[in-house]
Amino acid sequence: MQQPLPVLSVSRLTALLKETVEDNFVRVLVEGEISNFSRPASGHYYFSLKDARAQMRGVMFRAQNRLLPFIPEDGMQVVCAGRISLYEPRGELQLVVEAMEPKGVGGLQLAFEQLKARLAEEGLFDAARKRPLPTFPRCVGVVTSASGAAIHDILNVLRRRGAGVRLVLRPALVQGASAAADIAAAIDEFNRHGEADVLIVGRGGGSLEDLWAFNEEIVARAVAGSGIPVISAVGHETDVTIADFAADLRAPTPSAAAEMVAKSRLELEGHLDHLCLRLAAQMRARMAFLNERVQGLERRLRSPAQQLKQWRDHEQLLEKRLQRAFDLALRQRRERLAAAAARLDALSPLAVLARGYAIVFRDRDGSAVRRAAQVQIGDEVSIRLAQGRLRAKLTEVEE
Template identity: 70%
Template sequence: MAEPNRILTVSRLNALLKELVEDNFVQVWVEGELSNYSTPASGHAYFSLKDASSQIRAVMFRSHLRLLPFRPEDGMSVVCSGRVSLYTQRGELQLVVESLEPRGVGSLQLAFEQLKARLAAEGLFDAGRKRPLPPFPVTIGVVTSATGAAIHDILHVLQRRAAGVRVLLRPVRVQGEGAAAEIAAAIADLNRHGGADVLIVGRGGGSLEDLWAFNEEIVARAIHASRIPVISAVGHEVDFTISDFVADLRAATPSAAAELVARSRLELEGHLDHLVLRLAAQMRGRLELLRERVAGLNRRLRSPRGEQALSRQRYEALERRMKQGMDAILLEAKREVGTLSGKLDAFSPLRTLARGYAIVEKDGRAVRDAAALSVGDRLRIRFARGEVGARVEEKG
């Protein structure tokens, strides 16, 4: 019989085994297949990691689990990193997982595919829910970085192709922790503001990690909930994000998005030019035809006074018809030109001035940024009616 001082309790034995295991398996990498995966109310994940002939129980605590960009599922082949421990209450070995990567595909790519499939099943990508862009937007809301290249590209295109269009910038961070929440909040803010006719949401190109904020579910939900049509303008032509699939329209770049909203105005101006040219051509043709008829009548005039009087009557009747026809043509032309001029007037900077805004100029150029001014600078301020001189007294 063993000596009493050599007899171990179960708890003591498990404690010794736990110490032995944890001292020798501090950091291990294990490859296997997920099985019996579950996440109870505690927020921790419990599962088995198995191969063709063996398995081991595993746990991933909530603090590490929340950092995973994808959702682990049964049957998924993974590589786990962690330490081996002994659960002393049941005397079971377990792998305490600290990081988990899918085998054969990156975790971000897997998260992208999982979210894309889930939102598609909910109908967020359906073509039937996508809205057309407004034909003549007056105010364009932009959600992007205030210092990035995207906003400069958008403003450059709009200044060149749609001068007078108002831009409402809601600056956000476009990458890094918290960026997705800022983007979603900005979309909601512009909807509450109610002043924008269309929204451009985006940034310049980058890696999958750089663009990840636009692949987050919170941004997709915000775009889907927007009452204002949304153009997603994220990255370069080869980059696609979840935002691209949810938005009403996808643009390959921020510049392309600006060209899309400015296209209607250019089409209107081109249509007006075409109408003016066509009207002028029609009037020239009609006048030439009437001149030929008058010339023919003059050639047919004869010397007898009766025929001469009859010819003169015909001439006067044709002249009246010509005048009436020209008056009718000119009246219709004035109506059409007036209608189109009214539409163009809606985009005029003068209309903006009439609503109470003013244009501040320094040395004959409009001032868009207070940073461009210095104390003592002389300014001209133009209102809807009249202008005044001013001088910068202080800067905020």
């Protein structure tokens, strides 16, 4: 006889299923595509994991997802490690994910690309915000490990090339969970003290995991926000980090960074010699030009004594010219007077008298006698001669 089935409540059934599922699927690896991804304020990740024929709800709690180097996205193909559980309030199976890895690309590389794209969209890598390095810095700040190869390489270069350059090291962790925060704090300290003219931030080579601190967002923002120009010098020439994009300049190695900030002594001396030669040539040309101007001014400039002498000479010249003009005018007037006197003399009655003629005047009225009819016998007349005068009384008149 068949035993009757026990009547189970829904909660009892889901509890039994939960126990069965969790006991048999303690550790599973599931591959699928993420969809319906959400990240609420609680910090947990909720999503669906699907393939062409089925899907399952998934959850990754904050304690686990904070260790992920990337942020999951819809459409991403992933491999999830975790356990199967049943969510009793809804009676739904779900995958509780404890680890996640992108399929086809490493998690660190994906995190690198995601952060790079996000910061680039913010304009953190724009060339316009990058500052030039000081030509001859007096103090170089270095953020790196005190015991690593990077600081020794930098010191060797500065001793050889950077005469007079002072170096200030702020030891920092360059690897591990606390490294990013320590690097960012070191950059902030240099900016608060304002002692360094330029910063070198970096370390020697290593794997992607070893260099990961320089791919953290906190370091990228500290580098981009630094008031002091920053050179990123992480790893080897082929290593590229987020800090390289955020920095004002990327150096392939720490040694190369030191060479950038410390000009060679010989190069500097040669540059100074060249400047001295150019300055001397310009000074000579300038002096020659000024000397020509002075000589021209000297030729144009006269002393007061010379000016007075010139005025006196000019006065004497004018006086001579005036005297000559006066003499000429006087002579011309004398000649004209003489000519006029000669003409007058030629017309003068005295000249006629001088030739033996005489003029007769009547005494009674002093008029000249031109005709005999003007006088009568007995009239008294005066006879004017060339020299002297005669008085006579007429005794006879003939017309």
